[in-house]
Amino acid sequence: MQWSSFVAFALFAPTHALIRFGCSQLVVDRLDPLVNPGQNPSPHLHQIIGGNAFNTSMFPEDLDPPKVATCTTCQPSEDFSNYWTASLYFRARNGTYKRVPQKGNVGFEGQNGGMTVYYMQNQLADYQQLSKVKAFQPGFRMLIGSPEASTKEQADKYPQLTYTCLQDMNTRFPETKDFPKKPCPAGIMVNVRFPTCWDGVNLDSPDHISHMSYPASGTFESQGPCPASHPVRMPQVLYEVIFETKAFNNQADWPTDGKQPFVWSFGDTTGYGNHGDYVFGWKDDSLQKIMDEACYVNCKSMKTQSIDAMNACSIPRRVNEDIGDENWLEAIPGQPMIR
Numbered sequence: 001m002q003w004s005s006f007v008a009f010a011l012f013a014p015t016h017a018l019i020r021f022g023c024s025q026l027v028v029d030r031l032d033p034l035v036n037p038g039q040n041p042s043p044h045l046h047q048i049i050g051g052n053a054f055n056t057s058m059f060p061e062d063l064d065p066p067k068v069a070t071c072t073t074c075q076p077s078e079d080f081s082n083y084w085t086a087s088l089y090f091r092a093r094n095g096t097y098k099r100v101p102q103k104g105n106v107g108f109e110g111q112n113g114g115m116t117v118y119y120m121q122n123q124l125a126d127y128q129q130l131s132k133v134k135a136f137q138p139g140f141r142m143l144i145g146s147p148e149a150s151t152k153e154q155a156d157k158y159p160q161l162t163y164t165c166l167q168d169m170n171t172r173f174p175e176t177k178d179f180p181k182k183p184c185p186a187g188i189m190v191n192v193r194f195p196t197c198w199d200g201v202n203l204d205s206p207d208h209i210s211h212m213s214y215p216a217s218g219t220f221e222s223q224g225p226c227p228a229s230h231p232v233r234m235p236q237v238l239y240e241v242i243f244e245t246k247a248f249n250n251q252a253d254w255p256t257d258g259k260q261p262f263v264w265s266f267g268d269t270t271g272y273g274n275h276g277d278y279v280f281g282w283k284d285d286s287l288q289k290i291m292d293e294a295c296y297v298n299c300k301s302m303k304t305q306s307i308d309a310m311n312a313c314s315i316p317r318r319v320n321e322d323i324g325d326e327n328w329l330e331a332i333p334g335q336p337m338i339r
C-alpha cells in the first residue's frame with residue numbers, strides 16, 4: 001500500500017457501531033424535569049429509566065448526571081442518561097383504569113419493566129453502520145413528538161413514532177401511527193425514533209426539539225443529508241417500549257363501540273400523541289468511543305453490568321398517589337382530559 005493511500009485509509013477508516021441494550025425501570029412517577037422542571041407533580045405520569053440522578057429538575061448547570069448518579073438501570077454501566085415516555089392505561093368497560101406494565105425485550109427477559117435503547121449510525125438492518133456520527137455532549141437533552149397531537153396529520157410531523165402490535169416477541173411490522181385496533185398477543189411495542197441532525201451549537205432549545213432536525217431529504221435510514229441549519233449527523237436514538245397487555249387482551253373487556261381500550265397517561269386514546277424524552281448522561285466520552293468502534297451490538301468498548309445490577313438500581317416515587325398497579329382507578333393520575 002502506498003503511503004498516500006494508507007493516509008487516506010487512516011483518515012477515512014470506516015467507524016461503525018450499533019448498540020442495543022436493555023434498561024430496567026428506575027421509577028414510574030409524575031415528574032418531567034425537561035418540560036416541567038421543578039414541578040411536583042407534573043401534569044402526567046411517566047416511566048423513566050437510566051441513572052439515579054433523575055430529579056424533579058435537572059438543569060445542566062446544576063447537575064451532570066454521570067457525576068451525581070451512583071447507579072444506572074441500563075446495561076452499559078457508564079450510561080447515566082435518563083430516558084422516559086408516558087405510561088399507558090387500560091380503560092375497563094365501567095370506566096375505571098389500570099396501568100399497563102412493561103417488560104424487557106428478547107434477551108432482557110429478566111429486567112424489571114423499562115425499555116430497550118438503541119444508538120445507531122445507519123438503519124438497524126445495516127450491519128456495516130459506516131456513517132460517521134458525533135456523540136451527544138454533556139448537557140444535551142431533547143424530546144420528540146407532541147402529547148397534543150390527536151390527528152394523523154399532526155402525528156406525521158414526527159415520522160418515526162410508531163406502534164407495533166406484537167403477535168410474538170419478534171414481530172417488527174407493520175408499524176402504525178395510532179394504537180393497534182385489535183388485541184396484541186405479545187404486547188404493544190412503542191417505537192420512538194429521535195431526529196438525527198444537530199445544529200452543532202445548542203444543547204437544548206425552548207421547545208426541546210428545534211435544535212435537532214430530520215434530514216433535509218430522504219430519511220436517516222436512506223442516509224439523507226442533514227440540512228445546512230443542522231449540519232451535524234448524530235446517532236439515531238431509538239426506544240422500544242413493550243407494554244405487556246396480556247391481562248387486557250380479552251375482547252369481552254374491550255369497549256362495545258369497537259374502539260380500542262388503551263389510553264396514554266396524558267389522556268390520548270388515538271395514540272397520535274406518542275412522545276419521548278432524553279437527557280444525555282454518558283460518562284466522559286464513553287459514547288463517542290463506542291460509536292467509533294467497529295462493532296454491531298457486541299461492542300468491546302461498552303462496559304456492561306448484569307441484569308441483577310440493573311434491577312437493583314431504583315429511586316423512590318416522589319409523588320404520593322395511587323398509580324393503578326393493583327387497584328382500578330376512577331381517574332388517571334393528574335386527571336387528564338380523555339380524548
Ligand SMILES: *[C@@H]1O[C@H](CO)[C@@H](O)[C@H](O)[C@H]1NC(C)=O
Nearest residue numbers: 052053054055056057068315
Ligand atoms: C434532588 O434534588 C433535590 C433538590 O435539589 C436534592 O436535595 C436531592 O438530593 C436530589 N436527589 C437526588 C437523588 O439527586
Ligand SMILES: *[C@@H]1O[C@H](CO)[C@@H](O)[C@H](O)[C@H]1NC(C)=O
Nearest residue numbers: 092093094095096097253328
Ligand atoms: C370495573 O371493572 C373492572 C374490570 O372489569 C373490575 O375489576 C372492577 O371491579 C369494576 N369496578 C366497579 C366499581 O364495578
